[in-house]
Amino acid sequence: MKRFLVYLSEILILFVIQTSTFHYFGLADIMPNLLLILVVSSAYMRGRMTGLGIGFFTGLLVDIVYGELIGLYAFIYMILGYFIGFTNKIYSNDDYTLPIVFVAVSDFVFGFYNYIFDFLLRGRLNLLFYFRRIILPEMIYTVAISVLLYKLLHTINNRLERKMNEEE
16 A cells, blocks of 8 residues: 555656746756656566556656647556556666666657657658657656666665565
8 A cells, every 4th residue: 555655645746846847947848757767667676566556647747748639648657657567576676877868768769659640540650750849859858867866765765675674
């Protein structure tokens, strides 16, 4: 129950920060995807089912507030969380580079997915323009923020693990 409440509060706090505060820190109208960092970090540290669950609820929250169709963001966050969760088998407490790489790859996949459903299906075929103007800058900005945010999420996860082990 504690873990669920921690995940719920992380989702809500990062959602509020991403949708309100980072509008002021946007570079060329690009903002980092904090919720993607949360999904990838949780999946990497806790596994497939945690990544799937956090991805689904995070995406559902984005769909409810901003989505034109319910389920598009829930699906992509859920799929990314599930597949990054497979990397939990190589999880190391000391490694900070691997999750940053996973965030970069996931952000690229997320951006490409958005291109397909937001632009390609509407007849806008200029992938190179979308890649240069949206996918690449967002990926760089998200990776830069993930260096700091992953350390915080990692610390929260370790403290929660210690408390759970002490209670047993």
